[in-house]
Amino acid sequence: MKVTYIGHSGFLLDVEDAYFLFDYYEGEIPCLNTEKPLFIFVSHKHGDHYNPVIFELLQKYPKTQFILSKDVPVKWKIEEYISRGIALEKHITVMRKWEEKDIVLSENRKINIKTFRSTDMGVAYLLSYKGKCYYHAGDLNLWLWAGETKHYNDNMRVNYFKELEKLRGLEIEAAFVPLDPRQEEDAFAGIASFMEYTKTKHIFPMHFWNRYEIIRKFLEKYPEEKERVIQIEKQGQVFEWN
Ligand SMILES: [Zn+2]
Incomplete structure (x- = not known):
């Protein structure tokens, strides 16, 4: 098992016989084995989660499939590809x-994909493949803000925990979950609850706007989580385990 941190919420997960690329918008994608299928997930259309440049990967990697949230505008791309003689829609x-x-x-290999409702836009993804589960939150997070009304924050809690409840007790091999320093004192609440609800082995904080120090701060508060919260330090960093 190999995870490459591409940047922001972008990760490449390499599971021996397939690749899963999540929420790519910038950064370097390593060279991939063209024989292995590549599954590219987009949680929603916001510019920090989606860049139409992903469709160009189909040229280099013909075994690419795109899994897109409904809000991602794709019609124009399909039309552009038709004029180039490529049936992009068959890959979406x-x-x-x-x-x-x-x-x-x-015959005996399939990826099961479940979606959840984001508390911002689009979806979160839960994949099951060869007996293991992987989760990418997209923007599903407990977006509490000091400047928001009580009504807003209360509503946020209800909607977040409604989704989290569906993940309760689940064994997840690797999860990618927001830890956003802009939320200041409320930044830890979403990911801390996620860890409490699920049995995740490897948790990759994301959506931290290159402010890597927030991971260190989180682990100062939750030192017992050092075993499973991954301390990302730079783009392109690779994490491997068996
Ligand atoms: Zn975002």
């Missing part, structure tokens, strides 16, 4: 909130 799966789909790779 669109997901709405609270959906479940299987992508079949071969």
